[in-house]
Amino acid sequence: MSDALLQVLISGLTLGAMYAVGAIGLSITWGSLNVLNMAHGAMLSVGAYLAFSLATTLGVSTWVALLGAITLGGCIGALIYVLIVRALLNQPAFEVNVVIATIGVAFILENTVLQIYGGYPLKQPVDIDGGFKIGSIFIPLRSVLLMAVGIFIMLAVAAFLERTRTGRAVRAISQNKDAALLMGVRVGRVFALVLGISGALSAASGIMLSMITTLSPGMGYDPMLKALIICVLSGLGNLRGALIVAIAIGILEAFVQFTLGVRFALPVLLLVVIVGLIWKPTGIFGRRDAVRL
């Protein structure tokens, strides 16, 4: 394989891992609980800035900053449930109301970040240096970490949803909330837990993304857009499918950038999404449930 192709492949894998990591929080809330959290992008950004503040202002070590920011991200997720989602839970048109309400949350979080840190890009001090070479291509360790952590979290969350008592309750709520209540599931508690986990994972994703790019208040926009594309194209609720689609999109984007130019990457990607959804409206790995009457 030529160096150029190898470079494209490695760039694509890194991009794909970034997208997968960025999509995790959204996959859980939207794919599993039908809560389309439009503040997901802002939560990525807040998580990254929290790690920045912990490392620079408090001067704590990399791992403490990471853990602290992830914990605070989880608290923000749980707080979104307590302050907003809980009030909407038993109202009509819950799914639509959550979308509108979380757009508001996104504005609040982004403008808070802008007010505190300003609009200039900053370098994330929480970082992992070093790397290794394959042929003449240098591979940064943080890219490998991104991919490994992305794959691990996706598979761990999929196992949680499929094999645990709480994971089954999450799936049950998304399919029939009243029936889940009658089975003794505490719906509110499950929503709070899932939004908390989503917040924590979003913070972890934001930190990893900011290691590769930079810190800026709008750093969550692109991962949020890609996360929406990944969730829809893979089929809602299919985390393993989302991982495969994220990697495929990353490689496609890198390949288009290399062959046609950077400006063609997004149009080609959206074209693929359109064709993909015409081909399989439920998503590539989605399943249309047959219902016997």
Add this chain to the structure above:
Amino acid sequence: MTSNAGLLVRDLEAGYDGSIVLKGLTFSVAVGSVLAFVGPNGHGKTTILRSISGLVGVASGSIRLAGEDLSVLRPDQVVERGVVHIPQGDMIFPSMTVSDNLLVGAHPKRAYRSRAESLGEVFDLLPRLQERRGQIASTLSGGERRMLAIGRGLMARGTFLLIDEPSLGLAPIVIEQIYSILRRLKADGRTIILVEETPSRVVDLADQVHLIDDGRIVWTGNGLDVATSSDFLASYLGG
């Protein structure tokens, strides 16, 4: 009112969005017996079960089980007290497998610890579910889905079962299968509150039958009375 009553409901008023559907119901069900509510659609039979299980808020009155008022509890707390509501129609989890549906039924912590034993008991009672355990629930037939709903309710290891319209929309031969399962549950000592639109189906199952009309009990008798009493027929037909 029965003296050895397990569940005592007194002056129950409940409804939806400010409109009262149940207008002062008082009844009881003795431990180990079957109480059936019959009557036409839209007169509050399902609301009785939804009030007991906590899905519908109680406006006034009380629902007492072993001295405790269930009307102030959340649905999950009602399930923990052993009162399990098996809802009308196909309120199963359609994209989950039969096994996963059953395991959600064992969600309360106490029930979850005994889930393997409960699965065995459910598969003994409903062997068709064992054959279909890996199948996605939405692909089951109507009768199998109803069996799944009953099996899922049994997984909570409840002693009081609230069963809503178990025969709704099923073929006569399947209805007979479902009712033979209910007779087995009664023989096992479970207490059942049954809602049924067609009175003849509860004749040989119910110890006591209440006819509901416009949110009130308008006739009370036993299963046999339903088949023989001209009084029942007159009340049922609005005479």
